[in-house]
Amino acid sequence: MSKRRSKRRFHPWRFLFKFFLVLTILCAAGLVASFAYVGLYDMPVLNTNVLTGDTSTVLMDTNENVIARLGSDERLPVKIKQVPQLVKDAFLAIEDIRFYQHHGVDLRAIIRAAWVNISGGELREGGSTITQQLIKISYLTPDRTFERKIQEIILSVQLERKYTKDEIFEMYLNRVYLGAGAYGIQSAAKIYFSKDINQLTLAETALLAGLPQAPSSYSPVQNPSAALERRNMVLDKMLKYNIIDEANYQMAKSEEVKLHYTPPKQTYDYPFFVDYVTDQLIDKYGEASVYKGGLTVYVTIDRELQKIAEAAMSNKNNYPSTVIASNGTAQPQGAAVFLDPHTGYIKAIVGGRQHTQARQLNRATQMWRQPGSTFKPIIAYGPAVEYKNMKPSTIVYDKPTTYGNWSPSNDDGIFRGAVSLRTALAKSINMVAVELLHEVSISQAKKFAVSLGIESLDEHDAGLGIALGGLHKGVTPLELAGAYGAFANQGVLVEPTAILKVKRPDGSVLEEDKPASRRVMKQTTAETMTDMLQSVVEKGTATAAAMERPVAGKTGTTDDNKDIWFVGYTPELLGAVWIGYDTPKAMPHAYGGTYPARMWKQVVSKALDGVAVARFPGTRAQDTVYVPKTTDDSVSDESEDKNTDNETTFDDTLLIPPAGETGKNDKKNNKDDNKDNNKHQPPVVKIEPDTPAEQNGDKGEETKEQTTPIEPILNKDTGANTGQEGD
Known part of the structure; x- marks a missing residue:
């Protein structure tokens, strides 16, 4: 009798259980292996010197000169x-x-x-x-x-x-x-x-x-x-x-907490630049790693330029009359940033007139202020050239215009009729800036500004007053300098950076920064803006910044002269200078074209001393700028006070200087050499070719818009958003 082999019964649930159990074990093993690989990859090696030696963080420039030591003292x-x-x-x-x-x-x-x-x-x-x-x-x-x-x-x-x-x-x-x-x-x-x-x-x-x-x-x-x-x-x-x-x-x-606090030493070289780098490192790696981690950090500083900028910022002659506030700080204060627009490397940062404690307020990077007319190229002229294909010779109209319930006007009450785009920017005519923004649209212009790195714009910046720099939050000097860098770099924005590389104590690279760059406007737009911004320096509101080399820039003065600015650049270097009280306060007879422009020139002329003169890329447009010419030659002390920049007369002068004459200014454009008269204003003039016209008698550098708080157009959250411009 044959034996029947018993058949084992198949249990599907048991099979599935075993299958998923094996799968789970394999997945867990793979996960552990993955974590181990991730952990072992790039893991630092134990080093006795790191644990027991000098583990201060060292800041070095690109030539490996020691700039500062963080945490060694x-x-x-x-x-x-x-x-x-x-x-x-x-x-x-x-x-x-x-x-x-x-x-x-x-x-x-x-x-x-x-x-x-x-x-x-x-x-x-x-x-x-x-x-x-x-x-x-x-x-x-x-x-x-x-x-x-x-x-x-x-x-x-x-x-x-x-x-x-x-x-x-x-x-x-x-x-x-x-x-x-x-x-x-x-x-x-x-x-x-x-x-x-x-x-x-x-x-x-x-x-x-x-x-x-x-x-x-x-x-x-x-x-x-x-x-x-x-x-x-x-x-x-x-x-x-x-x-x-x-x-x-x-x-x-x-027991009460009774301190006998003795703060550590606060003085060190290049303090504001060092503070800026320290803050960035702490944000990324924490205080312990920065002060005790033994890092080596390579930074972008130009030590000589930093010293020059610090000296200019601390010089009391570069400010309106100085007072000492109750907290011991000199007022008004100032701030400046200088960078290479082609690489984004920050070369110098000065966040105040004096540095008294570690990581104190850095006005160059931590204080947002109203930019005034320095914002016009970013929010009005740049978008108009980019999106509307306008040129320096494009005719625009300085005329009475009502937008909803808002009827802006120039401070002197004069409307100059037909002017070229170059003239409008050179003389910083408010009405033209507002109309350009209106034509482009606020939403499109804001997108343009944001692409240039202006991150402080928000939903409150929804009125035409932003054409004149009336912003809800404002901008920092670093933010503004970075935005102008796109004009200086043929339309390519390179994000400003101060840190190039960070190494661990064992020499391994923890971080290596390559500044992000992106095209934010057409090359022709940037070249056109640089062309017109040169006219601002040659015959416009910023002649105090002119040098024996090409200079492009823009002045800015806010309502009641509370914030005064100059942002300018040469083919090699860009800088932004701001002056104002920490708590905004009027500074009579102070304008962007005076103290900031002169300070900018002091710094840049010394920094570029001995550097061969270079030209901006592109060809300058051959158009003529006309500025009204007054008929009364008498001069009063009052008119001198009101014209501190360059509100002087000149005829139908081509704003492109002849060869060899770049940067040379007619003495009539310098208040110290010739006082101006703005007691008698000309009638509305239509600009025609080869017809001399009169120069306006603006208060300060530019015409100033009235500050009527009309809610449908203006941003009521801050009194600055009317664009109150007077440079």
Whole structure:
């Protein structure tokens, strides 16, 4: 009798379960392998010098000259045996109570921190060990990514195998950043309390131990209430872990925070440029990495140009009458940015007349002000040339016009009739700028401005007043300089940059910047704008900036002369200069074509001394500009005061100087040589070829629009948005 082989029954669900189990295991293995690869790729190598040596960040120029060291002056290292037990216990209680039990990574602490943060509804604890924190501040960026976390874990385990616990703790206590420029516990004790660490009270010790998580947020100098709350949290932990008893706990908790604050040294070379770079680095990598990470940073500074700009900005003769404010700052203030428009490299930044403390207000990059007529090329003339194919010789009309309920006018009440586009820009005629914006449309013109890097425009900038620089927020000198860079670089915008490369202590490249560039307008548009902007300097509102080389630029003066500007460029260099009170205040008889234009010329002429004269690309249009000529030759002191730039007479002069005469100005265009008369204004004149016309007698550099607050057209959120222009 044959045996029947029993058949195994097929179970589809069992098969699917096994299949997906194997698939899950393979996926998990692949995921782990991927994470390991990502973590190991580009992972820094443990280096003893990084952990124990001078780890200040070094700023270097393109020739590898040291510009500054960030974090080198306030390091006071101590040996672990010199650190009082109470100080060590305080840091362990709040940062890593199981430091002497784990091997670099504490899974229990990670789980506990996650539970506390989730149950408490806020971030109260972190899961990183002291070893991980040391790795983070020594080698890694503060980015919260899988790659960085994997590298942190791997390096922490390696570190624990190479050094003893006491050695790791000593390195941590000497490297941890505790705010206010203090690196390490001894430095912090000196800066905050003017004490050595063995003199600290329990309350003072707890306050310092609470700083590593967020030195700025818990700063007892800047945020005393937050610092007090954090200190008490440290005391709570010390009581919980039986480090202190109830009596000492209550005594320390009732103790007031009494600082004997001694800020670190504040003076250093090229301060505003260094501050700007420092702020950018901290935004990317965090304070600990910048001040204690041993980075090498290559920057774009031109040291000589920076010194020249600083000297010009601090010279009181370059300002209207100076007063000293209650906070000790000289007023009015100033700011300037100079850059290479072809590379985007920032060559000099000066954010004020004096620098008194580290990372103080930088008016060149952190203060937004009304740009006045310097905005006209960006919002009106540039778009008109780009989208409407206008040329320097295009005839436009300076005439009474009503837009909705708004009837803008020139400050002197004169409308000059038909003028060329070049004339309108050279003399900064308000009515023409408003009409150009109206023809192009506000939406299209704003897109053009944004493409030039003007990021401060918002939904409030919706009225025609923006044609005259009346903006809701305003612009910074750096922002304005960057936008003009597109005109200077034949329509290609290169984003301004100050940082070229960042290296880790082991020499690996952490960051290498290549400034982003993009075409934002046609080449012909940029060349046309540069052509017309040269006329502004040759015979318009900015003759004070003229030199023995081609110069293009635009002046700007806001309502009541509260902000005065000049933005100009040569084929080699571009700069923006602003002057005004920190709290806007009228500056009578001060205009963009006076103090800012003269300061710009001082800086650029010295910077380009010995540099061969170059010409702007493109061919200048052969059109003629006519400016009205007054009939009364008498001059009064009042007219001199009102004409501080170049509101002088000239006939039907071709605005392209003859060969060899570039930059030479008729003395009649210089107020110091010949006073003007604007007491008698000419009638409306129609400009015709070969017919001399009169120069206008504008107040200051340009005509100024009335500031009637008509809501349908103007932006009522700020009184500046009427475009109140008078340069």
